[in-house]
Amino acid sequence: MRVDAAGATHVGHVRSTNEDSFLASPRLAVVADGMGGHACGDIASALVITTFEGLAGELREPLDVTRTVQRANDAILAEVSGHPERAGMGTTVTGVAVLDHSGVPHWLVFNVGDSRVYRIADGAAHQLTVDHSETAELVATGRITADQARTHPLRHVVTRALGAAPTATTDNWLVPMSEGDLLLVCSDGLTDELEDDQIARIVGAAADLEQAIAALIEAALGAGGHDNVTVVLLAAHQEGSEADLTAPLLTRTVPRRRVEPACP
Ligand code: MG
Numbered sequence: 001m002r003v004d005a006a007g008a009t010h011v012g013h014v015r016s017t018n019e020d021s022f023l024a025s026p027r028l029a030v031v032a033d034g035m036g037g038h039a040c041g042d043i044a045s046a047l048v049i050t051t052f053e054g055l056a057g058e059l060r061e062p063l064d065v066t067r068t069v070q071r072a073n074d075a076i077l078a079e080v081s082g083h084p085e086r087a088g089m090g091t092t093v094t095g096v097a098v099l100d101h102s103g104v105p106h107w108l109v110f111n112v113g114d115s116r117v118y119r120i121a122d123g124a125a126h127q128l129t130v131d132h133s134e135t136a137e138l139v140a141t142g143r144i145t146a147d148q149a150r151t152h153p154l155r156h157v158v159t160r161a162l163g164a165a166p167t168a169t170t171d172n173w174l175v176p177m178s179e180g181d182l183l184l185v186c187s188d189g190l191t192d193e194l195e196d197d198q199i200a201r202i203v204g205a206a207a208d209l210e211q212a213i214a215a216l217i218e219a220a221l222g223a224g225g226h227d228n229v230t231v232v233l234l235a236a237h238q239e240g241s242e243a244d245l246t247a248p249l250l251t252r253t254v255p256r257r258r259v260e261p262a263c264p
Helices: 041-058 062-082 134-140 196-204 209-222
Strands: 002-010 020-025 028-035 093-101 104-112 116-121 124-127 171-176 182-186 229-237
Touching (some): 002 028, 020 041, 041 062, 062 093, 062 104, 093 116, 093 182, 104 116, 116 196
Antiparallel strands (some): 002 229, 020 028, 093 104, 182 229
């Protein structure tokens, strides 16, 4: 199985700085959405990417990803203790690491905050991550609908972020990689502007990853571009074949190795 990766970011039409940072490689995709404005959210999100870049070769199991997120959190807190004027800086982090698990390639999806990972399949965008936000909690407890969440005044309040506490709590999902899988990692600058079915439609109409990314960013800007927009796409396909987004997605799943009992 081969994985292709591509990504891009845009400052948007309203913000003066881009506080998003990203990493797009066939083994690892990360999007970090910095917060803090004058407290330098761009530095917080860049610290996450630097930390992951430095440890990318060591990501072999889910715990390695959790540890790397913790190291990024430590780096942000160290930055604040050296520069007290930067107190309040923080960032989301979400991404996908390609890991070998029991001899089978898997996507290790991870998240802290309200950036998102989707699997795009059969003309729909399926969110794999769970947002850590006030509105996600209101939806989960039935107080508001998902539609109401899109315009709710608390929609930008995250309930988990790096830089907020000494210990980072990361959500992980281990998903077997299937031929034809297409994963999207993005900041809320995309999902605040576009509905999930719009995202799936735009990606489905593109000829390749770069075109899909450019079209998604253009659509987010066209819808207002109120925030920084970051998009990373990962496509899994047969070794030697090129990723073709217009081809129907195959549904053959990589066989999972049968787990044998360790002892009688
Ligand atoms: Mg944002």
